[in-house]
Amino acid sequence: MRISAAGLNRATLGRQLLLERQPLGAVDGVRRVVALQAQEAASPYLALWNRLAGFEPAGLDAAFASHAVLKATLMRITLHAVAAEDHPELHNAMQGTLRAARLGDRRFQQCGLTVPDAEALVPELLEFAATPRTNAEFDALLEARFGELPRPGVWWALRTFGSFVHAPTGGPWSFGRRPAYLAAPTTPSTRTREESLRHLVRRYLSGFGPASVADVAQFALVPRLTVRQVLRDLGDELVRLEGPGGAELYDLPGGLLPPEDTPAPPRLMAMWDSVLLAYADRARVIPTEYRPLIIRRNGDTLPTLLVDGHVAGVWRATDGGIEATAFHDLPAATWDALAEEAKSLTTFLTGRDPAVYSRYHYWWTQLPPGDTHLLPA
Numbered sequence: 001m002r003i004s005a006a007g008l009n010r011a012t013l014g015r016q017l018l019l020e021r022q023p024l025g026a027v028d029g030v031r032r033v034v035a036l037q038a039q040e041a042a043s044p045y046l047a048l049w050n051r052l053a054g055f056e057p058a059g060l061d062a063a064f065a066s067h068a069v070l071k072a073t074l075m076r077i078t079l080h081a082v083a084a085e086d087h088p089e090l091h092n093a094m095q096g097t098l099r100a101a102r103l104g105d106r107r108f109q110q111c112g113l114t115v116p117d118a119e120a121l122v123p124e125l126l127e128f129a130a131t132p133r134t135n136a137e138f139d140a141l142l143e144a145r146f147g148e149l150p151r152p153g154v155w156w157a158l159r160t161f162g163s164f165v166h167a168p169t170g171g172p173w174s175f176g177r178r179p180a181y182l183a184a185p186t187t188p189s190t191r192t193r194e195e196s197l198r199h200l201v202r203r204y205l206s207g208f209g210p211a212s213v214a215d216v217a218q219f220a221l222v223p224r225l226t227v228r229q230v231l232r233d234l235g236d237e238l239v240r241l242e243g244p245g246g247a248e249l250y251d252l253p254g255g256l257l258p259p260e261d262t263p264a265p266p267r268l269m270a271m272w273d274s275v276l277l278a279y280a281d282r283a284r285v286i287p288t289e290y291r292p293l294i295i296r297r298n299g300d301t302l303p304t305l306l307v308d309g310h311v312a313g314v315w316r317a318t319d320g321g322i323e324a325t326a327f328h329d330l331p332a333a334t335w336d337a338l339a340e341e342a343k344s345l346t347t348f349l350t351g352r353d354p355a356v357y358s359r360y361h362y363w364w365t366q367l368p369p370g371d372t373h374l375l376p377a
Helices: 005-015 026-033 043-051 057-065 084-103 115-128 135-146 154-161 193-208 213-220 224-237 288-294 332-349 358-366
Strands: 069-073 079-083 164-167 180-183 239-242 248-251 304-307 310-318 321-326 371-376
Touching: 005 193, 026 043, 026 057, 026 069, 026 079, 043 057, 043 332, 057 069, 069 084, 079 084, 084 154, 084 193, 084 213, 115 135, 115 154, 135 154, 193 213, 193 224, 213 224, 213 248, 288 310, 304 321, 304 332, 310 332, 310 358, 321 332, 332 371
Parallel strands: none
Antiparallel strands: 069 079, 069 164, 164 180, 239 248, 304 310, 310 321, 321 371
């Protein structure tokens, strides 16, 4: 079976609930889309606002508070919000990447502890984190044991690959600037890493497929050779498609493949939204010429306008409403639809954080001129 670039775009939008908002609660919404980028505390909330009909932020507050949704360092060594039942397998699948990223880093190596010494500390630190603990509390515990240690060092490394999650600390979006950590309130996986990687690949394809080896590797930050072996192991559990340029793509049988001409409504996407980062071939959603504009060199990924399923510009919250800047001309009807989205978004932000993402506004001075509209509340 062949699938076009347009077909891949619509498959992503359909599986990510961006063709039509769905009547789901917060936990079911997170489960459906697999993982939400969560470096910025507001982003999972805005991601679900874009995807769920009648989404109320209190629903996600409750999911974080009850640990039905967990925020943890997982794929790409970045913070994600995932359904609790997914966390043990995703964490186990990512162990090789997470350990290598920290225990092989000079910031850990200069602390004077060996890798076995550091790993032996993890059970004690997890016991210490039976209640939420701050970075300062972990550092104090370790310094009482070993004396003054270079920072970042031991705790910085262990919190990344140990089974820790972020504990809600309050603020407009459940998590503030000063994080607290908790031992994951889930039973650790007893599967091999290979078995957990197969779980990760199945879940990825359910939410982002069809996809190539390179796409899966990009999503998880796992070597392509490892991904190829996992795909071989899954064998007949997967179907193969031919993508643009003859690319070999993999998918789950029966995966959603909407017609390529399915209408895609405009959306005001969160910073770091997963659809912008989940593929090696980001042209599925981001026109190639716009990629360096919205994904900055330090990795900051700006809040974007999604028009007909593709990035068309950026937006930011201002005192008067939502300032939207398109990188190319848009029809009047599209601006009208974006205005409706902006009105809804402004209402959503009221009482939470009307100036969401304002600390990133300095990027706007580095963007080229565009067609800018103030979409009033």
